[in-house]
Amino acid sequence: MAAKGDLLLEMSGVQKRFGGAVALRGTGLKIRAGEIHALLGENGAGKSTMLKILAGVHANDGGSIKLGGKDFVTGSPEASIDQGVAVIYQEPSLFLDLSLAENVFIGRQPKKGVVIDWKFAQSEAAKLFKELGVELDPKRQARGLSIADQQVVEIAKALSMNANIILMDEPTAALSASEVSRLMTVMRSLKSANKAVIFVSHRLDEVFAISDFITVMRDGATVSENPVEKTNLQKVIKEMVGRELNEMFPKTKNKVGEVVLDVHDLTNPAYFRNISFTVKKGEIVALAGLVGSGRSEVARAIFGVDKYESGSVTLNGKDLPKGSPEDAMARKIALVPEDRRQQGLFMIAGVNRNISMESFNKLVDRGLINFKRERALTNTWRDKLSIKFANQADPVDRLSGGNQQKTVLAKWLATDPDLLIVDEPTRGIDVATKAEVHRLVNQAASEGKAVLMISSELPEVLGMADRIIVMREGRQVAELSREEATQEKIIAAATTGKRGA
């Protein structure tokens, strides 16, 4: 058993090439026992490749990886598990049809003779869940579990494998604030058990709240390795981006015009009740609150994806029929959904097809698609949003997360909407692209569009919104102006329902 502070794993000069593309050009990483270690970098910096090498998904092309003085074997997930490395991916990779106990022990089921000892597996799983402070029923099917609970199962799995090094890829990306703090408690308990926890995150406030050590990567190389007390937010951002970032939230004061969206007493008992608010021309209104508080559902109801039971939605003074995205689009509403891969894009279709998807009428020439117009449209939006791709027909699957998000934005901005709804517009994208998305959303508002933004990132809400509506468990609990809003007030309202001090 390693003592606290012992060097467990050392990577140096590690290289990885995919075809012609160089993913890692000599990266280093030192992992010590009893340490929470943040691995930072923009999308494409090589963090995921590093994790995947340690996970055994890829083998490194060059450089050395030493585990306790011995060479670390890469290229096989089984070998990584045997060497005490466990990975918790961004999208938990549970088997939804199987029970939690089975998920914990998958591939290593305890046996009695030739058969699996289910009783033992269940009691062991229950013990692990208890250790982690989240008492889940081991006999329960994994289907229907929240992302946060799925992560707990993944962590229990890692513990059951006696993993000493636990890698987490953006573990908090899909969690609500209370779930994040629960995860942090779990991470601290792993730390006190002398495990090493390495995690990747784009939420820098969390990184500074929990980590002991920060390694920053850029363009496939390590640029800095510092204990947390020897660095700071500005320094880390500069190292990640490679230059000073002008402004994270380029907020401009816009001329606020007449009411575009008027939501009145909107109720769908399963998700939200009595929601009333307005969004005016040139205004950015944020819906804040915990994940699961009903924010996305309100947006979906406005756009007509889901039906609502009572209340009304008025757009530019006229009632909007419920349950019809076609009508919503015809009336110039755009919805950039929270899950771009599942809901926002056709992943295997080309960038051009995705961008022009909702602008069909602009492309049609005597009833047929005019591809010249599609090319022109794609180029226009590529330039406006500086989307990076090699070929127009490249499937969006191949773009980075940030460029995918810009593609979804382009698709909807191309429809020239009066009301732009953006749900978690910067989830899982790097700082520099985040700032760009903020600029784009802000620009849309300054052009006189009404913007409704849903975000779990408080700095984003505070930095972008003119007004903030806080939801808690399906109810609207506070409305704050830009001037009066603070992080504390929003958290207080979102978690207790009271307007805090």
Added chain:
Amino acid sequence: MNLFSKLKISSREASLAVILFITIGVTGLINPRFLTGDGTKDLLTSTSVVAILAIGITPIVVMRHIDISIASTVGLSAWVIADFCKKNPDFIWWQCFVIGAIIGLAVGVLNGLLVAGLRLPSLVVTLGTLYIVRGAVYVVSNSIDYNAQEMPPSLLALGQKVYFGILPFTFLLVIIAVLATAFFMKYTKSGRDAYAIGSNPPAADLVGLKVFRRTFLAFVFSGFMAGVAGVFYLMRFAQVDSTAFYGQELAVVAAVVIGGVTIMGGSGTVVGAVIGALLVQTIQGGLAALGVDAFWKPAINGLLLIIAIFADRRIAVSSEKRLLAQRIRERV
């Protein structure tokens, strides 16, 4: 019922069994012959071939794959066995099983290598082998048919053998196979891996499951069962030509799906698959007993399939709603 709870027969299998008994009961009320020992024996005999094939492909479907080459394999197995028997008049029954098994294993190995080894889509691979194997039957058979007089008496006698007045030998083998496979799927690592692989294929790779080996062996198993089904075919019909069991692969897939094995992988059991096969056969036998024209058979089979998938969908939607409600409650 202890055995039932041991094998974790879920509510899906239980409700299917209830539907099966109701169907048998209703048919029996109208046509009492259906409930006699002979009626039961006929039902079980006529279900054996489809049932053994259903057991064979269940692990594959659970792994989110499919094997539609099985009916061709049955044809090849049956014809080659008959040919061997014709050329070796002193052949006895178990030698027929050996030949059938070898042929089935060969097709299974081919499918397994293509699907698991080269990671080609199983639907296309087995569509290919469906035609290749059927083509092989046409070529080797050269339009020669075989009848009862060319087959080993010991095999035909076994085909007629009935235990306790109702249980034919072939269905006895089906019962043994279903129990063994159900046990294997529930209690062994390989069996559980099959569910995991079908539930989330990329994750199966990430946790280091032996995806190649499991997938390969599942196809070998399916091929083996198809080879054995060839022997069952001979025992039942006592004749074979090059079109034997032509086009029956989808009837097996239908039985499996009706039996609650999800075509998207990850769930379902061999017990359900066999009950599904019995249900299809009972309804068809029942309708025949009621004097419904045999031309209705395929249409009724299709209707059953759609009802089954509709029921599955309803169950999935309602359980999803329940889980969501539970989550909302837990949070409050």
